[in-house]
Amino acid sequence: MSSKLIAPSILAADFANLQRDIEMVNNSEADWFHIDIMDGVFVPNISFGMPVLKAISKHANKTIDVHLMIVDPDRYIKTFAKLGSNILTVHYEACTHLHRTLQAIKSEGMKAGVALNPHTNINVLEDTINDIDLVCVMSVNPGFGGQSFIENTYSKVAKLKELITQKGASTLIEIDGGVTDKNAKALVDVGADVLVAGSYVFKSDNQTQTIKDLRGIANS
Numbered sequence: 001m002s003s004k005l006i007a008p009s010i011l012a013a014d015f016a017n018l019q020r021d022i023e024m025v026n027n028s029e030a031d032w033f034h035i036d037i038m039d040g041v042f043v044p045n046i047s048f049g050m051p052v053l054k055a056i057s058k059h060a061n062k063t064i065d066v067h068l069m070i071v072d073p074d075r076y077i078k079t080f081a082k083l084g085s086n087i088l089t090v091h092y093e094a095c096t097h098l099h100r101t102l103q104a105i106k107s108e109g110m111k112a113g114v115a116l117n118p119h120t121n122i123n124v125l126e127d128t129i130n131d132i133d134l135v136c137v138m139s140v141n142p143g144f145g146g147q148s149f150i151e152n153t154y155s156k157v158a159k160l161k162e163l164i165t166q167k168g169a170s171t172l173i174e175i176d177g178g179v180t181d182k183n184a185k186a187l188v189d190v191g192a193d194v195l196v197a198g199s200y201v202f203k204s205d206n207q208t209q210t211i212k213d214l215r216g217i218a219n220s
Contacts, residue, residue, distance in 0.1 A: 004218035005194040006211055007032035007065055007174070010056060011047055012145050012198030018052075021202065022059045028211040032063040032087075034176070034196045039070040042094055043143035050083060057084030065134075065194075067115060067176065069142050070094065074101055081108035089113030089136050089174075092120055102131045115176070117142060118150050122160045129169045134194070135160060140177030146199045149178030154190050161191030184217045192218075 013021035105112040113134035140147035174194035204210040
Protein backbone atom coordinates (compact mmCIF):
# COMPACT_ATOMS: atom_id res chain seq x y z
CA MET A 1 0.00 0.00 0.00
CA SER A 2 1.35 3.41 -0.95
CA SER A 3 1.22 5.93 1.84
CA LYS A 4 -1.67 8.37 2.07
CA LEU A 5 -0.84 12.00 1.41
CA ILE A 6 -1.65 15.20 3.30
CA ALA A 7 -2.11 18.44 1.37
CA PRO A 8 -2.55 21.56 3.53
CA SER A 9 -4.83 24.08 1.82
CA ILE A 10 -3.07 27.43 1.54
CA LEU A 11 -6.45 29.20 1.33
CA ALA A 12 -6.58 28.80 5.13
CA ALA A 13 -3.06 30.17 5.70
CA ASP A 14 -2.31 33.60 7.14
CA PHE A 15 -1.86 35.76 4.03
CA ALA A 16 -0.01 38.41 6.02
CA ASN A 17 2.56 35.75 6.92
CA LEU A 18 2.43 33.63 3.81
CA GLN A 19 6.13 32.89 3.59
CA ARG A 20 6.17 31.75 7.22
CA ASP A 21 3.24 29.38 6.58
CA ILE A 22 4.86 28.04 3.40
CA GLU A 23 8.08 27.32 5.31
CA MET A 24 5.99 25.56 7.98
CA VAL A 25 4.51 23.26 5.31
CA ASN A 26 7.97 22.74 3.76
CA ASN A 27 9.36 21.65 7.13
CA SER A 28 6.36 19.53 8.12
CA GLU A 29 5.36 15.98 7.16
CA ALA A 30 2.89 17.36 4.59
CA ASP A 31 3.26 15.98 1.07
CA TRP A 32 1.68 18.63 -1.15
CA PHE A 33 0.64 22.26 -1.18
CA HIS A 34 -3.04 22.54 -2.15
CA ILE A 35 -3.78 25.89 -3.78
CA ASP A 36 -7.32 27.03 -4.62
CA ILE A 37 -7.77 29.53 -7.43
CA MET A 38 -11.29 31.05 -7.44
CA ASP A 39 -12.71 33.57 -9.88
CA GLY A 40 -15.89 34.79 -8.17
CA VAL A 41 -17.90 33.42 -11.11
CA PHE A 42 -17.69 29.64 -10.90
CA VAL A 43 -17.74 29.92 -7.10
CA PRO A 44 -19.07 32.82 -5.00
CA ASN A 45 -15.64 33.86 -3.75
CA ILE A 46 -12.35 35.19 -5.08
CA SER A 47 -9.13 33.74 -3.70
CA PHE A 48 -5.76 34.59 -5.18
CA GLY A 49 -4.36 34.69 -8.68
CA MET A 50 -1.12 34.34 -10.58
CA PRO A 51 1.18 36.69 -8.58
CA VAL A 52 0.44 34.91 -5.30
CA LEU A 53 0.90 31.48 -6.88
CA LYS A 54 4.20 32.69 -8.32
CA ALA A 55 5.32 33.78 -4.84
CA ILE A 56 4.24 30.44 -3.33
CA SER A 57 6.06 28.47 -6.07
CA LYS A 58 9.25 30.38 -5.35
CA HIS A 59 9.34 29.19 -1.74
CA ALA A 60 7.54 25.83 -1.84
CA ASN A 61 9.70 22.73 -2.17
CA LYS A 62 6.91 20.14 -2.36
CA THR A 63 4.37 19.16 -5.00
CA ILE A 64 2.13 22.07 -5.98
CA ASP A 65 -1.44 20.89 -6.38
CA VAL A 66 -3.52 23.65 -7.99
CA HIS A 67 -7.32 23.46 -7.88
CA LEU A 68 -9.00 25.76 -10.40
CA MET A 69 -12.51 26.79 -9.36
CA ILE A 70 -12.93 28.98 -12.42
CA VAL A 71 -14.97 29.13 -15.62
CA ASP A 72 -13.21 28.29 -18.89
CA PRO A 73 -10.01 26.91 -17.29
CA ASP A 74 -8.52 26.10 -20.72
CA ARG A 75 -7.48 29.74 -21.13
CA TYR A 76 -4.94 29.45 -18.33
CA ILE A 77 -3.46 25.96 -18.61
CA LYS A 78 -0.15 27.19 -20.10
CA THR A 79 0.07 29.98 -17.51
CA PHE A 80 -0.34 27.61 -14.56
CA ALA A 81 2.29 25.29 -16.01
CA LYS A 82 4.73 28.22 -16.24
CA LEU A 83 3.97 29.17 -12.65
CA GLY A 84 5.20 25.81 -11.40
CA SER A 85 2.00 23.77 -10.93
CA ASN A 86 2.71 20.04 -10.74
CA ILE A 87 -0.94 18.97 -10.69
CA LEU A 88 -3.70 21.02 -12.29
CA THR A 89 -7.27 20.18 -11.32
CA VAL A 90 -10.25 21.54 -13.25
CA HIS A 91 -13.92 21.22 -12.36
CA TYR A 92 -15.97 18.75 -14.37
CA GLU A 93 -18.81 21.29 -14.21
CA ALA A 94 -16.63 23.97 -15.86
CA CYS A 95 -15.40 21.91 -18.81
CA THR A 96 -17.45 21.47 -21.97
CA HIS A 97 -14.76 19.28 -23.55
CA LEU A 98 -13.23 17.49 -20.58
CA HIS A 99 -11.13 15.03 -22.57
CA ARG A 100 -9.53 17.84 -24.56
CA THR A 101 -8.82 19.82 -21.39
CA LEU A 102 -7.12 16.80 -19.78
CA GLN A 103 -4.91 16.31 -22.84
CA ALA A 104 -3.98 20.01 -22.81
CA ILE A 105 -2.93 19.81 -19.13
CA LYS A 106 -0.80 16.73 -19.76
CA SER A 107 0.82 18.22 -22.84
CA GLU A 108 2.19 20.98 -20.56
CA GLY A 109 3.88 18.33 -18.40
CA MET A 110 1.46 18.49 -15.47
CA LYS A 111 -0.67 15.78 -13.93
CA ALA A 112 -4.37 16.24 -14.72
CA GLY A 113 -7.04 16.35 -12.02
CA VAL A 114 -10.82 16.62 -12.17
CA ALA A 115 -12.88 18.01 -9.29
CA LEU A 116 -16.52 17.08 -8.68
CA ASN A 117 -18.99 19.27 -6.81
CA PRO A 118 -21.07 17.55 -4.09
CA HIS A 119 -24.10 17.18 -6.40
CA THR A 120 -22.16 15.67 -9.34
CA ASN A 121 -22.37 11.90 -9.74
CA ILE A 122 -19.10 10.03 -10.26
CA ASN A 123 -20.64 8.21 -13.26
CA VAL A 124 -19.81 11.26 -15.38
CA LEU A 125 -16.15 10.19 -15.25
CA GLU A 126 -16.68 6.68 -16.62
CA ASP A 127 -15.39 7.56 -20.08
CA THR A 128 -12.38 9.61 -18.96
CA ILE A 129 -11.18 7.95 -15.74
CA ASN A 130 -8.15 6.39 -17.48
CA ASP A 131 -7.01 9.87 -18.56
CA ILE A 132 -7.37 11.36 -15.07
CA ASP A 133 -4.45 11.32 -12.61
CA LEU A 134 -6.47 12.60 -9.68
CA VAL A 135 -10.15 13.06 -8.82
CA CYS A 136 -10.82 15.76 -6.24
CA VAL A 137 -14.08 14.95 -4.45
CA MET A 138 -15.55 18.12 -2.95
CA SER A 139 -16.82 17.19 0.51
CA VAL A 140 -18.16 20.74 1.01
CA ASN A 141 -19.70 23.17 -1.48
CA PRO A 142 -16.75 24.92 -3.11
CA GLY A 143 -15.99 28.57 -2.53
CA PHE A 144 -15.32 29.03 1.17
CA GLY A 145 -13.09 27.38 3.73
CA GLY A 146 -14.21 26.15 7.13
CA GLN A 147 -17.47 24.48 6.07
CA SER A 148 -18.76 21.29 7.58
CA PHE A 149 -18.23 17.95 5.91
CA ILE A 150 -20.99 16.43 3.72
CA GLU A 151 -21.68 12.88 4.96
CA ASN A 152 -22.64 11.51 1.53
CA THR A 153 -18.93 11.79 0.62
CA TYR A 154 -18.12 8.32 2.01
CA SER A 155 -20.42 6.43 -0.36
CA LYS A 156 -19.32 8.66 -3.24
CA VAL A 157 -15.65 7.83 -2.61
CA ALA A 158 -16.43 4.12 -2.36
CA LYS A 159 -18.24 4.22 -5.74
CA LEU A 160 -15.38 6.16 -7.30
CA LYS A 161 -12.84 3.64 -5.97
CA GLU A 162 -14.94 0.87 -7.50
CA LEU A 163 -14.93 2.63 -10.89
CA ILE A 164 -11.14 3.15 -10.79
CA THR A 165 -10.55 -0.51 -9.93
CA GLN A 166 -13.02 -1.74 -12.53
CA LYS A 167 -11.37 0.33 -15.29
CA GLY A 168 -7.84 -0.60 -14.18
CA ALA A 169 -6.98 3.08 -13.74
CA SER A 170 -4.27 4.45 -11.43
CA THR A 171 -6.24 7.58 -10.50
CA LEU A 172 -5.74 9.00 -7.01
CA ILE A 173 -8.73 10.11 -4.94
CA GLU A 174 -8.38 13.44 -3.15
CA ILE A 175 -10.86 14.73 -0.55
CA ASP A 176 -11.28 18.47 -0.25
CA GLY A 177 -13.31 20.10 2.51
CA GLY A 178 -13.96 19.58 6.19
CA VAL A 179 -11.23 16.98 6.70
CA THR A 180 -10.20 16.50 10.35
CA ASP A 181 -8.83 13.80 12.64
CA LYS A 182 -12.47 12.71 13.14
CA ASN A 183 -13.08 11.58 9.53
CA ALA A 184 -9.58 11.00 8.08
CA LYS A 185 -9.46 7.27 8.86
CA ALA A 186 -12.97 6.60 7.55
CA LEU A 187 -12.15 8.44 4.31
CA VAL A 188 -8.97 6.41 3.77
CA ASP A 189 -10.89 3.22 4.55
CA VAL A 190 -13.33 3.87 1.69
CA GLY A 191 -10.56 4.69 -0.78
CA ALA A 192 -9.12 8.19 -0.28
CA ASP A 193 -5.43 8.69 -1.17
CA VAL A 194 -4.95 12.42 -0.55
CA LEU A 195 -6.51 14.51 2.23
CA VAL A 196 -6.72 18.27 1.82
CA ALA A 197 -6.88 20.05 5.18
CA GLY A 198 -7.23 23.81 5.52
CA SER A 199 -8.73 25.34 8.64
CA TYR A 200 -8.05 22.16 10.61
CA VAL A 201 -4.29 22.62 10.08
CA PHE A 202 -3.87 26.38 10.00
CA LYS A 203 -6.20 27.19 12.89
CA SER A 204 -4.58 24.65 15.18
CA ASP A 205 -2.15 25.66 17.93
CA ASN A 206 0.63 23.44 16.65
CA GLN A 207 0.33 23.18 12.87
CA THR A 208 3.34 20.91 12.33
CA GLN A 209 2.08 18.47 14.96
CA THR A 210 -1.46 18.57 13.52
CA ILE A 211 -0.10 17.61 10.08
CA LYS A 212 2.01 14.84 11.61
CA ASP A 213 -0.97 13.47 13.58
CA LEU A 214 -3.29 13.61 10.55
CA ARG A 215 -0.72 11.76 8.42
CA GLY A 216 -0.38 9.20 11.21
CA ILE A 217 -4.14 8.63 11.35
CA ALA A 218 -4.40 8.38 7.53
CA ASN A 219 -1.63 5.80 7.40
CA SER A 220 -2.58 3.79 10.49
